[in-house]
Amino acid sequence: MRNATFITPAEAAYIAELSEHDINRAVDEHIVSQPFVAPGINSPISRLGAAFISFYYNAADVIPVKTRKAALESSIKRIAVAGKLEPALALKLSSKDSVFAPSLAKHIRAATTRSQELNVALRAISVSKDVMWGMPVFRGTRVLVETVVGSLEEGTSLALLKESYAFLTEDLVQAAKIYVQIYPLQRRAVRLAESHPNWHVTSIKTIYPTDNELAPAHRRVSVSKLGQDS
Known part of the structure; x- marks a missing residue:
């Protein structure tokens, strides 16, 4: 799997329950910056950075902007002092850890759960230019995600699909649906x-x-x- 700490803006959007546009805007407006955003094309974002962006936007209706910014600054300082930057960036700390401001706890928990769901999806789905023209397939197979998800959306039951694709499980299907939510199929397919x-x-x-x-x-x-x- 790719770097477990830094993820694409599209994946960060899933973790944060926001749009990819919101994630890019947060980076442009320096709501999060290095070390939470890595230099490079499309600005890879740490999982903690995604959680911070989720807090900043999703708590806007209940927490004033000054309070939100203060909570982020406080947590960043605590992480630095505690020497826990690396596990924090990868969301490998509990929301109860003292390095996080209490107002962040709910968003850290939610982002951690969705981060784990992202991991499952990335393990389940594979994309390679050498397999099925670069279209997403279930890892270890040549079965297109589009075939399975599209069939389910059109009313074909999982039980019927399993008659042809015995490896399918409810967990794999859920992982495929998450992957498609992050990377809509028409954007992933490689044109001839x-x-x-x-x-x-x-x-x-x-x-x-x-x-x-x-x-x-x-x-x-x-x-x-x-x-x-x-």
């Missing part, structure tokens, strides 16, 4: 124009679903027939 830029469309075919009840999309799908430039 990207994977094979020298190909071009020569004709279009319309393919109709077979009698297989497990077909993930019971609708007409237009598929390009591709030819390669000589």
Whole structure:
């Protein structure tokens, strides 16, 4: 798995129960900064940073902005003095730990729970350019997340899906749904124009679903027939 401490803005948004836009805005406005935000493309954010952002925005209706900022500053100072920066960044401290201001406790607990859910999803789902054109699959298989989640959304039961994909469990399905919530499928799929830029469309075919009840999309799908430039 990737670095357990720093995560993408999309993953931080899941932990914080906010939008990715909110996470990026918090970074831009320096609500959290180093060491809670790592330098680099898309500003990787620590899990604790996500919890802090959750507190800052989600408590806005009940705690004044000055109080929220003071709570964050107090916790940051306590973490530094206690020498607990590394486990704190990874949300490996209890919300009852004295390094956290009491007003933060609820948000630390919620963020920790969702951080653990994120871990399960990242372990369950794999993305590799060498497997199924870079689309998300269940780890160790070539079964597309889109196939399973899409079929469930269209009314196919898990019991019926398990007749073809015996490895599926309710926990795996829940992990896939979390993954799709973080990374909507249409944003993750690699287009053929990207994977094979020298190909071009020569004709279009319309393919109709077979009698297989497990077909993930019971609708007409237009598929390009591709030819390669000589």
